[in-house]
Amino acid sequence: MITIRGLNIDLRDFHLRDVNLDVAENEFFILMGPTGAGKTVLLEAIAGLIPLMSGKIFIGEREITGLPPEKRGISIVYQDYALFPHLTVLENITYGLHFHRTDKTHIKKRLDRLLEVLNLFDLKQRFPVNLSGGEKQRVALARALMVEPKVLLLDEPLSALDPNFREEVRNALKGLHQSSTTTFLMVTHDFVEVLSLAGRAAVMNKGRIEQTGHVKEIFEKPVSPFVADFVGMKNLFEASFHETYAVVSGLKIEIGRIVDPSSRYLAVRPEDIIISREKFSSSMRNSYSGIITQINNQGFYYEIAVIVKNVSFKGLITKGALIELGLEEGIPVYVSFKASAVHVF
Amino acid sequence: MKREPFFWITVSCGIVIMAFILLPLIQMMSAPSAGMLKETIQDKDVVRSIWLSIYTAGLAALISFVLGTPLAYLLARSAFKGKRLVESIIDLPIAIPHPVVGIAILSVAGKNHWIGQILSELGIRIMGSVTGIVTVLTFVGIPFYLNAAKAGFEGISPRLEKVSRSLGASMSSTFFRITFPLAWRSMLIGIIMCCARAISEFGAVVIVAYHPMIAPVMIYERFEAYGLKYSQPVAVWLVSISLLLFLILRILTLENRKET
Amino acid sequence: MDNRKSILAIIFIFAFFMTGLLIYPQSGWTKEKQPSGKVIIFNAGSLTIPFAKMEKVFEARYPNVDIIQESAGSRKCARKITGLKKPCDIMASADYTVIDQLLIPTYADWNIRFATNRLVLCYTNTSNYAKEINAQNWYEILLKKDVVWGHADHNIDPCGYRSVMVLQLAEKYYKKPGLFKKLIANRPQENIRPKSVELISLLQTGNMDYAWEYRSVAVQHELKFVELPDRINLGNYKHDTFYKKAVVKVTGKKPGTFLNKKGKSCTYGITLLKNAPKTQAATAFLQYMLDAQGGLKILKDMGQPPFIPCRVPTAEMKARLPKALRDLVEVRE
Numbered sequence: 001m002i003t004i005r006g007l008n009i010d011l012r013d014f015h016l017r018d019v020n021l022d023v024a025e026n027e028f029f030i031l032m033g034p035t036g037a038g039k040t041v042l043l044e045a046i047a048g049l050i051p052l053m054s055g056k057i058f059i060g061e062r063e064i065t066g067l068p069p070e071k072r073g074i075s076i077v078y079q080d081y082a083l084f085p086h087l088t089v090l091e092n093i094t095y096g097l098h099f100h101r102t103d104k105t106h107i108k109k110r111l112d113r114l115l116e117v118l119n120l121f122d123l124k125q126r127f128p129v130n131l132s133g134g135e136k137q138r139v140a141l142a143r144a145l146m147v148e149p150k151v152l153l154l155d156e157p158l159s160a161l162d163p164n165f166r167e168e169v170r171n172a173l174k175g176l177h178q179s180s181t182t183t184f185l186m187v188t189h190d191f192v193e194v195l196s197l198a199g200r201a202a203v204m205n206k207g208r209i210e211q212t213g214h215v216k217e218i219f220e221k222p223v224s225p226f227v228a229d230f231v232g233m234k235n236l237f238e239a240s241f242h243e244t245y246a247v248v249s250g251l252k253i254e255i256g257r258i259v260d261p262s263s264r265y266l267a268v269r270p271e272d273i274i275i276s277r278e279k280f281s282s283s284m285r286n287s288y289s290g291i292i293t294q295i296n297n298q299g300f301y302y303e304i305a306v307i308v309k310n311v312s313f314k315g316l317i318t319k320g321a322l323i324e325l326g327l328e329e330g331i332p333v334y335v336s337f338k339a340s341a342v343h344v345f
Numbered sequence: 346m347k348r349e350p351f352f353w354i355t356v357s358c359g360i361v362i363m364a365f366i367l368l369p370l371i372q373m374m375s376a377p378s379a380g381m382l383k384e385t386i387q388d389k390d391v392v393r394s395i396w397l398s399i400y401t402a403g404l405a406a407l408i409s410f411v412l413g414t415p416l417a418y419l420l421a422r423s424a425f426k427g428k429r430l431v432e433s434i435i436d437l438p439i440a441i442p443h444p445v446v447g448i449a450i451l452s453v454a455g456k457n458h459w460i461g462q463i464l465s466e467l468g469i470r471i472m473g474s475v476t477g478i479v480t481v482l483t484f485v486g487i488p489f490y491l492n493a494a495k496a497g498f499e500g501i502s503p504r505l506e507k508v509s510r511s512l513g514a515s516m517s518s519t520f521f522r523i524t525f526p527l528a529w530r531s532m533l534i535g536i537i538m539c540c541a542r543a544i545s546e547f548g549a550v551v552i553v554a555y556h557p558m559i560a561p562v563m564i565y566e567r568f569e570a571y572g573l574k575y576s577q578p579v580a581v582w583l584v585s586i587s588l589l590l591f592l593i594l595r596i597l598t599l600e601n602r603k604e605t
Numbered sequence: 606m607d608n609r610k611s612i613l614a615i616i617f618i619f620a621f622f623m624t625g626l627l628i629y630p631q632s633g634w635t636k637e638k639q640p641s642g643k644v645i646i647f648n649a650g651s652l653t654i655p656f657a658k659m660e661k662v663f664e665a666r667y668p669n670v671d672i673i674q675e676s677a678g679s680r681k682c683a684r685k686i687t688g689l690k691k692p693c694d695i696m697a698s699a700d701y702t703v704i705d706q707l708l709i710p711t712y713a714d715w716n717i718r719f720a721t722n723r724l725v726l727c728y729t730n731t732s733n734y735a736k737e738i739n740a741q742n743w744y745e746i747l748l749k750k751d752v753v754w755g756h757a758d759h760n761i762d763p764c765g766y767r768s769v770m771v772l773q774l775a776e777k778y779y780k781k782p783g784l785f786k787k788l789i790a791n792r793p794q795e796n797i798r799p800k801s802v803e804l805i806s807l808l809q810t811g812n813m814d815y816a817w818e819y820r821s822v823a824v825q826h827e828l829k830f831v832e833l834p835d836r837i838n839l840g841n842y843k844h845d846t847f848y849k850k851a852v853v854k855v856t857g858k859k860p861g862t863f864l865n866k867k868g869k870s871c872t873y874g875i876t877l878l879k880n881a882p883k884t885q886a887a888t889a890f891l892q893y894m895l896d897a898q899g900g901l902k903i904l905k906d907m908g909q910p911p912f913i914p915c916r917v918p919t920a921e922m923k924a925r926l927p928k929a930l931r932d933l934v935e936v937r938e
Contacts, residue, residue: 012424049507069510076511082504086526098522099513147512388860448806456731456811472753472812473795552803555758556794566799569681570761571860572688 001025001183002151007045007055014041015207019055023200028177028184030194030215033204034230039187042204043153046185047074059150070099075144079156081136083128089139090124096147114142117179118172134165138172145176154186158193173197191232195219203227223345225265233267233343234303234314241344249310254285256339263344272341273315275304277325280336287336292329295322306335370584377578385578391563395583398560399590401475402543405482406536409490414532417491418520421498439488443548450481451553477553485546486539493538497531498524533598537591544587640886641669645692647682648674649699649873650762650802651722651819655907656697659900663893670886678762678800680855683707686878693878694887699819700763701874713876714925717934719895719915720904722819722871723840724764724771725830727805732814735829743831744775744784747815748791754815755796755804760856763871764801767839768817770851770868774837777850819871824908842870877927888927895933 002023009016016038023029031039044050046057048069056065064072075096084092093114097107115121118138128136137157144152157173158166174197177184188194194201194215202212203226211218211227222228228236239246239253241261246253253266274280280287290308302322306313313335317327327333377385385391420432438446454471455461464471471477501524509519547561555562560583567576648656653676660672677685679698685691687707696713698704704716726743728735733753734746747754757765769789776784796813798804804816805826820840823830835841839848851868875894881887894900901911916937917923923936 044507047507047511049510068515069507070513070515072511074511076508078504078508080502080504082502082508084505084509084523095509095514095522096512099515099518143508143512451806451812452810454810454812455807457809458811461811472807473793554795555798567860569677570684570856572684575860 001027001060002046002185003056003058004046005056007042007057008053009038009041009045009050009207010053011041011050014038016041016045017207019207019209021202021209021212023183023185025060026177026181026183027200028186028198030198030201031185031187031204032189032194032201032230033210036206037204038207039204040155041207043076043155043185043187046151047076047153048072049076073147073149074151074153075147075149076153077137077140077144077155077157079160081128081133081140081160083131083136083139083143085128088125088127089120089131092128092139093120093142093146095143100147110146110148114145117175118142132165133161134169137161137165137169141169141172141176145180145182149182151183151185154184156187156189159189170196203230205230220269221343221345222267228265228267228343228345232269234270235268235273237266237311238264239266246342246344251288251309251311253342254339255342255344256285259344265345267343267345268313268337268341269343270303270314270316272337273313274336275306275315275317275325275327276334276336279334282336283338284336285339286342287334289332290335291332292327295327295329306333308335373577374581374584376573377581381574381578382581385575386582390558391579391582394558394560394563395579395586397475397478397557398544398583399586401478401482401559402486402540404479405486405543406490406540408479408483409487409539410532410536413487413491413535414494417494417535418498418524420491421495422503435488435491437488438485443485443546444552446484446549447481447552450477450484450549454480454553471553473554473556475554475557478550478557478559481549481553482543482546485549486543489538489542490532490535493535494528494532497528497535500531501527530598533594537594541587541591544583639669640667640889642671642886643882644670644672644694644887644890645882646672646674646695646697646890647685647693648676648697649679649682650676650757650800651699651764651822651909652676652697652873653802654825655821655900655904655909658903658907659894662899662903663890666893667886667889670889672890676800676802678757678765679703680707680763681761681799686712692882694881694884695875695877695891697873697875698763699871699873700767700869701872702869703763704874704876708876708878712878712880714879715917715922716874716876717895717915717917717926717930718872718874718912719901720873720909720911721840721842722821722873722909723833723835723838724767724817724871725820725823725832725838726815727808727818727823727828727830728815729808729811729829731811732808734814738815738831740831740833743833744779744781744788747788750791752791752815753796753813754817755792755798755807755813756817757801757804758797758799759853761799762801764817764819765797766853766855766866767868767871768801769853770848770866771817771833771837771839773851773853774839774848774868775833777847778834778837819909821904821907821909839868839871842872845870884927888929891927892929892933895930 002021004019004021007016007019019042031042033039041050045052048064048067056063058064059072084095087095094111118141120138120142123131123135131139158169161169170193186197198215200213201215201218203210203218205226211223218227219231222231222233225236237248239248241259241263243258244255246255246266248266288308290306292304293307293312294305296303302317302319304315304317304327306315315335420428451472452458453460454464454477456465469476471480505523506519509523514522545561547565550559551562560579564576564579567579646656656674660674664670664672679700680703682696682698683703686693686696696704696708701716701718704713709716728738733751738746746752756768759765759769772788773785776782801818802822804813804818805828807813808816808828820830836844836847848868848870853866854863855866856862857864877884877887877891895915897913901913904911914933914935916935918938920936923931923934926934
């Protein structure tokens with residue numbers, strides 16, 4: 001549905017360099033990346049709200065590069081909702097109808113359905129100033145979907161909400177996506193949203209797209225140190241590769257398969273690392289003895305840093321396990337992980 | 346509750362400023378006798394000149410509103426090379442001495458200038474005419490409108506306009522449905538400021554048009570010819586009527602505040 | 606350490622102010638024989654340029670004197686003295702009768718007549734019909750609808766009522782009854798300005814085609830002008846009986862009151878005010894101004910024929926003059 005080729009943008013503080021993207025029809029696609037990566041810029045460029053230096057954008061077969069925003073059929077929902085303060089909820093939602101011609105019965109049906117799905121019936125006559133964050137975001141969604149856009153762009157729609165509202169709106173989003181043919185393209189920081197909503201995603205950094213693909217692939221098989229670090233692969237090391245094993249700072253790590261010798265990095269997800277007091281007898285090919293250097297409380301779990309020779313591994317452990325194993329900083333432990341958990345790139 | 350010195354300093358400064366403004370005004374307003382005031386307002390020439398002042402100032406404010414709104418909007422929304430220069434130029438009329446403004450406008454309006462020749466051929470007269478007065482008043486008043494309107498537009502998040510466009514509205518529809526309803530109060534304040542500035546203008550107008558006589562020129566003429574006793578009443582009437590008009594305007598906008 | 610710095614600062618500021626005081630001479634501090642101090646002159650608009658030159662020459666000769674000039678229509682000058690009680694040493698009027706009528710005897714004792722002038726019709730080479738106008742057809746051109754012409758405000762400036770008198774005399778001289786009314790009908794109120802000199806900038810910017818001014822002013826501003834016959838230009842006292850036939854109504858002391866001004870040849874008068882702040886320096890200026898080689902020569906060079914010597918109407922008035930000025934003046938009606 002969305003095809004972008006060679007997009008370049010030069011705004012005062014923001015730049016996009018040579019962006020290429022393909023999003024299929026009715027996909028729920030997510031854009032990730034650190035602040036300043038250019039995610040919002042890309043969204044606004046697709047919507048036609050900022051000028052491009054070069055590149056082409058297609059919606060379906062139609063090229064929309066030169067079209068003004070009102071002719072693109074693309075709706076946008078912002079992080080701060082951007083509801084029209086001088087109009088009621090109902091007027092906000094039906095705003096777009098002034099500019100689209102559809103018959104009245106169709107409109108009534110669509111309106112009623114949206115109000116019901118998003119639970120907005122009671123709020124029809126209220127003004128935005130009297131709504132909670134969650135209510136405002138639902139109104140913004142209804143407003144955007146009322147005009148039946150081909151593409152819906154969402155710029156971090158949940159990040160301004162209280163955590164208790166987030167799940168509610170997230171579920172609403174999922175429901176709306178599945179019950180329509182609109183293509184959703186969303187920007188977010190939050191991995192929970194990524195994992196629960198998206199099929200495919202892209203990671204951006206400094207105005208470029210670093211990796212595109214299915215969410216699982218990105219999280220397990222990052223193609224660059226940046227992406228690996230971004231998706232939380234805490235055990236990221238430079239390594240030299242020899243047939244079926246790798247060497248990291250003198251430490252030999254079994255990979256169990258032949259890899260491209262020109263690869264430079266390996267990474268292991270922290271949840272794939274098992275920490276034990278005794279040597280773990282199992283099929284895990286990699287098992288090392290080391291000392292705990294740090295125990296960090298991460299809220300719902302603990303992050304344990306263990307130094308093996310010169311290499312520091314980070315693993316995760318629950319509070320219960322921490323107490324049961326009697327782990328403390330400075331004591332010797334064993335660090336184990338499967339060869340197949342080693343990701344090479 | 347013991348208040349710290351900072352509080353008292355603030356209050357004192359406030360009192361000093363209020364006194365600074367009010368004392369000369371009260372002196373002026375209370376100087377003429379009721380009889381003098383009655384006699385003055387019955388003078389046809391006085392009524393005519395006060396009406397001319399209000400009417401030309403209102404016209405100048407209206408022109409500023411119509412011509413200035415697009416520029417104010419552009420300055421609020423876009424960044425371009427030389428924007429600061431444009432903004433400085435807009436403020437220039439405030440800094441130029443008033444007689445200089447009058448002389449400059451007269452020079453352009455005379456037959457020795459190509460614009461003056463075009464005007465002459467079109468039958469438009471600037472010297473000694475209402476057209477000339479309105480021209481001068483617009484010149485000195487427009488910066489006040491522009492700055493107020495621009496600030497109003499800047500206070501509206503551009504995202505509202507972006508959403509409106511994405512929903513299918515053109516630039517002009519967005520302006521009339523979203524921007525204007527949210528900014529009209531700032532624009533009204535700009536109009537009031539422009540009007541107030543225009544009503545009080547003297548130095549520039551007196552050079553371009555002595556007759557027809559606006560109220561400030563009449564006040565000065567009476568002062569020079571007959572003294573304080575005959576000029577103060579005209580001033581009192583002008584200030585009172587202007588004050589009344591501005592008050593009404595402000596009350597009308599305050600009423601509407603209740604709905605948001 | 607801090608105390609020392611504050612003391613140094615105080616000494617520095619004190620020294621700065623003392624130097625400032627010394628640099629700016631204060632009037633009344635020096636008791637020299639040379640004239641010094643401020644001299645305030647109210648002069649008629651048409652005297653602005655010659656008097657500015659006189660000011661330069663006089664201040665060069667007596668550097669401790671500072672001459673301050675305010676120029677306005679002569680009747681307005683008089684009102685500033687009588688009504689607003691503005692401080693003034695010398696008043697020079699374009700019409701000596703203004704001094705006689707409004708200042709003597711309360712504010713002045715005597716009145717020296719020092720120069721004459723005459724009215725001309727000024728224009729520039731961009732004025733409409735500039736190429737055709739002459740002394741015979743001027744009034745026909747002023748009647749044309751596409752000609753913008755004006756004069757000074759007759760209530761404020763003698764040049765104003767004199768211009769109106771010229772028009773009245775023209776009707777009688779050219780024997781064209783109704784001419785005056787028709788001329789005034791073609792001169793809307795917007796074409797009147799408080800000071801005749803303002804009309805010149807209107808001519809120069811092309812906002813006005815023709816303006817009535819004194820010949821001296823036209824010469825000083827390098828304007829073209831039409832010379833009119835002596836019988837109507839108010840320039841020759843021999844024609845005073847004819848001039849008397851022109852009568853113009855001007856405003857009186859209060860709004861709503863009026864006086865009648867009768868035509869008379871343009872004669873300039875000057876006086877020293879009785880309660881003048883600085884009589885010594887002011888008298889010195891008059892001495893210079895009324896000297897045939899001094900001020901009067903400047904007037905002559907600038908196209909304004911002076912009386913040499915200046916005159917007072919009666920011997921009695923001559924006796925009231927300050928001693929220093931008596932020799933410069935003769936008694937003549």
